Amino acid sequence: MHSLARQSTLRSARFCLRHNQPIAISRLSAYRRLLSTLAVLEQRDGKLNTSSLAAVTAAQKLGGTITAFIAGGGVKAVADETAKVKGIEKIIYVDNAAYDRGLPENYAPLLVENIKKGGFTHIFAGHSAFGKALIPRVAAMLDSQQISDITAVESEDTFVRPIYAGNAILTVQSSDAIKFITVRATAFPSPELEGGSGEASEGIDPKAECNIEWVSEDLAKSDRPELATAGKVVSGGRGLKSKEEFDRLMPPLADALGAAIGASRAAVDSGFADNSLQVGQTGKNVAPQLYLCAGISGAIQHLAGMKDSKVIAAINKDPDAPIFQVADVGLVGDLFEKVPELTEKLKQ
Amino acid sequence: MASLKILVPVKRVIDYAVRPMVNKSKTGVVTANIKHSLNPFDELSIEEAVRLRERNTKDASKFPHKVERITALAAGPAKAQDQLRTALAMGADDAIHVQTDVGQESGTGGLEPLDVAKLLAKVVKDEGTNLVILGKQSIDDDSGQTGQMLAGLLGWPQATQASKIEFPSEGEVQITKEVDGGVETVKAKIPLVITTDLRLNEPRYASLPNIMKAKKKPLKKVSLEDLGIEAGGRLKVLKVEEPPARKGGVKVEDVDGMIAKLKELGAL
Numbered sequence: 001m002h003s004l005a006r007q008s009t010l011r012s013a014r015f016c017l018r019h020n021q022p023i024a025i026s027r028l029s030a031y032r033r034l035l036s037t038l039a040v041l042e043q044r045d046g047k048l049n050t051s052s053l054a055a056v057t058a059a060q061k062l063g064g065t066i067t068a069f070i071a072g073g074g075v076k077a078v079a080d081e082t083a084k085v086k087g088i089e090k091i092i093y094v095d096n097a098a099y100d101r102g103l104p105e106n107y108a109p110l111l112v113e114n115i116k117k118g119g120f121t122h123i124f125a126g127h128s129a130f131g132k133a134l135i136p137r138v139a140a141m142l143d144s145q146q147i148s149d150i151t152a153v154e155s156e157d158t159f160v161r162p163i164y165a166g167n168a169i170l171t172v173q174s175s176d177a178i179k180f181i182t183v184r185a186t187a188f189p190s191p192e193l194e195g196g197s198g199e200a201s202e203g204i205d206p207k208a209e210c211n212i213e214w215v216s217e218d219l220a221k222s223d224r225p226e227l228a229t230a231g232k233v234v235s236g237g238r239g240l241k242s243k244e245e246f247d248r249l250m251p252p253l254a255d256a257l258g259a260a261i262g263a264s265r266a267a268v269d270s271g272f273a274d275n276s277l278q279v280g281q282t283g284k285n286v287a288p289q290l291y292l293c294a295g296i297s298g299a300i301q302h303l304a305g306m307k308d309s310k311v312i313a314a315i316n317k318d319p320d321a322p323i324f325q326v327a328d329v330g331l332v333g334d335l336f337e338k339v340p341e342l343t344e345k346l347k348q
Numbered sequence: 349m350a351s352l353k354i355l356v357p358v359k360r361v362i363d364y365a366v367r368p369m370v371n372k373s374k375t376g377v378v379t380a381n382i383k384h385s386l387n388p389f390d391e392l393s394i395e396e397a398v399r400l401r402e403r404n405t406k407d408a409s410k411f412p413h414k415v416e417r418i419t420a421l422a423a424g425p426a427k428a429q430d431q432l433r434t435a436l437a438m439g440a441d442d443a444i445h446v447q448t449d450v451g452q453e454s455g456t457g458g459l460e461p462l463d464v465a466k467l468l469a470k471v472v473k474d475e476g477t478n479l480v481i482l483g484k485q486s487i488d489d490d491s492g493q494t495g496q497m498l499a500g501l502l503g504w505p506q507a508t509q510a511s512k513i514e515f516p517s518e519g520e521v522q523i524t525k526e527v528d529g530g531v532e533t534v535k536a537k538i539p540l541v542i543t544t545d546l547r548l549n550e551p552r553y554a555s556l557p558n559i560m561k562a563k564k565k566p567l568k569k570v571s572l573e574d575l576g577i578e579a580g581g582r583l584k585v586l587k588v589e590e591p592p593a594r595k596g597g598v599k600v601e602d603v604d605g606m607i608a609k610l611k612e613l614g615a616l
Contacts, residue, residue: 103534104496105505129527132492133508136461140497145462145582148491158586163456163490164368168377170456171586212505212536215522219530228528232615257616265546275511275547276529281487282546284528290615300367307594311615313606319599328597329609341603346616 035064035156038115039088040125040135042102043070043078050190051229052131053085055124057188058181060087061153067118069203071110073097076200083198086191092118092203101214102130108137109208115142117204120178122156127182128228139180146180147172149285151187165281165304185228186287186308220274222261227277230260232290235279235306238266239295239316239335246272249294249339256346262286262306264296280305294335298323315339350519351416352538354397355477357468358390358420358435359458360428361488368488374587376455386431389483391438391551392544394420396513397481398439399549413515417441419475423467424458425449429567436562437554443567444471450572450579456588457489460580465497467577472502478539479521484509495543505536511547 037059042049048070059066066087070079071094079093092114099107111134115123123138125131127149139146151169152160158173159181227233234254240246246267254261263273265280279286281304291309296302298314298321306312307326314327315338324330331338362368363383371378401415408414420435422428423446432443446467451458459467472480485492499506507523511531514522522535526545554562572579600606610616 101532104499108500129509129525133496133506136491136493136496137500137506139493140462140465140500143462145460145580146491146493146497147583148493161490162591163588164362164377164488165490166591167368168370168456169589169591171588173584173586174582175584176582211503212507212534215533215535217527217530217532226529269546274530275526276531281490282485290610301364307591311610311613312594312597313610313615315606324599325596326594328595328613329606330597330599331601331603331606332599333602338603342606345603345607 035062035122036118036120037062037064037066037122037124038118038120039066039068040111040123040131041068041070041082042126042128042130043072043075046074046078048078048082050193051185051226052126052128053190054126054183054185054188056085056087056191058150058153058183059122059124060191062122062156064121065089067092067120068198069111069114071096071099071107073100079200083200084194084196085198086194086196088196088198091198091200093200094203094205096205096207098207098210102134103210103212103214104134104137105212106208106210107134108141109206111138112141113206114203115178123178123180125182126185128185131182135180135182142178144176144178144180145174146182147174148182149184150181151184162304165300166307167300184285186285220276224254225258225260227260227262227279228284228286230286231288232257232259233262233279233286233288233292233309234259235262235264235291235293235296236267236273237264237293237296238270240267240272243272245336249335253292253339253343253346256343257290257292259290259292264302293323294339296323297321298326350412350538351414352400352479353416353475353477354400354418355468355472355475355480356390356393356397356418356420356435356440357464357480357482357494358394358422358431359387359483359486360384360422360424360431361387361486364388364487370588370590371455374589375585376453376588379452379455384427386434387483387486389485389487389544389546392546392548393481393483394418394435394438394440395549395551396544401439411515412518419444419477421446421468421471423448423464425452432567433559433562434554436565436567437559438552442565445567445569446572446575447569448572448579454585454588456585457486457491460583461491461493462497462582463577463579464494465501467572467575468494468498469501470575470577480541482541482543484543484545495541499541502539502541504539504541506541506543507534507536508543509545510542511545513542513548
């Protein structure tokens with residue numbers, strides 16, 4: 001970790017010599033500050049969203065100090081609890097219900113002020129709906145080119161991310177003074193929730209006006225594990241033919257395995273499953289221990305969202321379906337027969 | 349009656365059905381002689397803009413927002429004009445081509461999102477735009493940043509990953525957004541930035557007569573210099589690699605075989 005920091009100072013020094021631009025000054029000051037990361041965490045109804053802690057894990061790969069950030073109504077208790085997460089040295093909280101919905105319109109100015117005050121060199125957040133909406137806005141306000149959805153940290157300025165729906169892996173180096181990074185949660189396991197001894201302190205609240213109004217939300221309720229972080233996922237595609245069949249076959253299989261339910265875009269578009277269950281380039285990325293799919297052909301956009309799963313199992317009646325090229329275990333057969341049979345045998 | 353001046357930024361990308369290949373020198377993906385098309389999310393943006401116009405022409409009493417102008421904009425190589433013509437054929441009124449080859453050599457997605465956001469902010473001011481509809485991400489670079497960055501630069505509200513756009517009252521826009529676990533609805537006044545999700549609509553095909561008409565629609569060429577944009581090059585591409593290939597798996601005969609294999613692999 002120390003060598004990483006040293007490398008980076010050398011690199012910034014080299015950069016400064018190479019480019020005689022005004023921006024070099026901010027790079028110099030970045031060098032003086034060394035590495036100091038702000039991990040932007042998410043909370044909901046007074047509960048920490050633990051998958052947002054992937055930002056902390058990613059930041060740990062960097063070395064340097066890690067400060068967490070959380071905002072919302074009555075978040076002091078969440079902050080105190082989050083302070084115990086291993087790796088977090090400090091946590092800044094802003095107690096104001098105006099930030100409960102995580103609306104970028106007022107959350108971005110809030111972050112900008114706290115980033116300026118804290119002099120952070122790196123901002124990490126999860127590549128979730130919250131992070132995706134917020135971080136680019138903040139990055140632009142601070143004139144920084146964000147790096148989205150990273151899967152690895154190479155050094156303080158070099159990061160790895162998938163492009164072209166995961167068909168190519170890009171290693172990219174940033175010359176920005178403040179580096180904004182969103183991280184793919186499945187690539188960075190959550191840190192331990194206990195054992196740390198961070199210190200909670202109140203941040204500044206610019207109380208920026210919010211030029212958008214939150215109206216309502218409609219979240220799919222489920223007792224099953226959350227799709228993005230589940231250890232096991234069962235997923236259905238167009239082969240299920242109807243919503244009735246999807247609902248008849250997939251939930252019992254998921255229950256037998258203790259798995260979350262996912263779906264291909266074809267299944268979502270055909271109305272078999274809710275949008276929020278979509279796995280793929282334009283839906284969720286999952287990387288469970290087991291990804292078991294039925295009636296999914298394996299289009300590249302779908303593979304983008306699941307091919308980092310530890311074990312992939314597929315049931316499909318077409319022996320030439322591309323899904324079999326990535327599946328560790330493939331079963332060619334009629335899913336209407338095989339899925340109920342599998343469910344029964346797993347229950348035993 | 350509120351009038352809308354809509355800007356729809358579009359991007360030329362490798363067609364979504366093509367499997368991109370990393371080039372030999374590992375500097376990017378192969379783009380030469382590869383089918384390119386309009387970024388799928390951008391098709392949704394144009395479609396939505398055109399539908400807003402149609403709602404107004406169909407029944408102005410129900411939708412009193414006249415769509416004064418739909419401008420498509422692409423920043424990219426000369427060939428990006430093909431995608432602008434497609435946008436015009438779908439119903440855009442005019443087009444702006446910001447010609448630049450920045451980022452083309454690497455095949456990693458062209459201009460960086462911050463630069464695109466900056467040039468869009470300039471165009472928005474020049475054109476008097478009050479609604480920008482962008483795709484939620486381009487399928488090459490997969491960054492998903494430009495719309496949010498633009499909203500941040502302009503200080504406008506943003507509604508990302510829109511699956512429904514309504515106008516409940518004059519000048520007021522209500523957007524249903526796709527979020528983790530479901531949907532969220534927000535309401536804002538124009539000016540506004542919206543990014544589109546796949547569920548928003550089904551883009552139309554451009555008909556042959558419309559493709560012919562599109563050839564006569566105005567297409568303005570400008571350069572980054574004209575817009576006062578210096579392409580940042582904040583990010584340096586160090587390398588582009590193939591993802592690690594998965595080992596070929598096995599096919600099993602029956603459900604018992606599948607369970608046995610999964611147990612062997614430690615997945616059960």
